[in-house]
Amino acid sequence: MTVIGVVGAGERRWRPSAPLDLALTLSPHRRGGGDPAWRRTPDGAVWRTSRTPDGPATLRVTENGGEVRGQAWGPGAGWLLEQLPALLGADDDVDGFARLLSGLAGSRSDPATARTAAFVAGIAARSPGLRIGRTLRVFEALVPAVLEQKVVGREAWRAWKWLLRTYGEPAPGPAPSGMLVTPPPEVWMRVPSWDWHRAGAEAVRARTIVNAARHADKLEATGGGVRSAEADRLLRALPGIGVWTSAEVRQRAHGDPDAPSVGDYHLPSIVGWALTGRKTDDAGMLELLEPFRGHRHRVVRLIELTGMRPPARGPRMPARDYRSF
Structure with missing residues (x-):
């Protein structure tokens, strides 16, 4: 295994005050199978990469006997280890x-x-070990969320993988083969139109990401100490960022347990079916979730984990390949 850029390696051990399901808590940060920025290895370790305020870093997290061990490599290793409890939901209520x-x-x-x-x-x-943690990396959560706008997951994940493999950089340290760190905002701003096309992202999503990259510093300022409602307002002030994308970002970057993904193609039907035995729409979903205000996203996650789904009838959202257009 080739070890890339071992600068600032470190380790931290942390014992959560309650049971923690490591994979379940970190799985929202995985963008489909083969995500170059997320990996779970046969030994049970979860690996993820991040571009921290101090630079790129790789994090390996394991849990044994109630104790979490975090190992990190790269210029941002210290920052990732400092934020490890927050990532794993230490502040989750x-x-x-x-x-x-x-x-x-x-x-x-x-x-x-x-x-x-x-x-x-x-x-x-x-699912007693489920926690909603936060990465505090807003732009990093925003790019894949924009790629997932109004398309099926596999289409968005294909674009995400292509862009990371083309513009990302090798993960520092002894990361599993093929792991990459997402490029910085200035690189996203330079991606040419033909590469967005090759990735399968049409001009609207490309413009949204490029514009967000221009405001990345302001976005990152919402990551810590900003109330969720204010973060929502700042995110949605950007062109192309609506209620769904804002929620997807806040769930991950801010660890917001009350940010349901309104506007999702399937979610209202899943929630309605689980709670009433009937499909519903966004308005109906919000009405059903209202008693759980403060934890509406958490309730949705728990419902999704049951695997409960309404019978598959009617049209499905098609997968499109913009590369052939």
């Missing part, structure tokens, strides 16, 4: 969620909400 569910499930004035809360409590009990 799971106790507040449990209190909310207990109060709702015990309500005698609203039996329907009580039944729904009891169901959610049941599925939460199946």
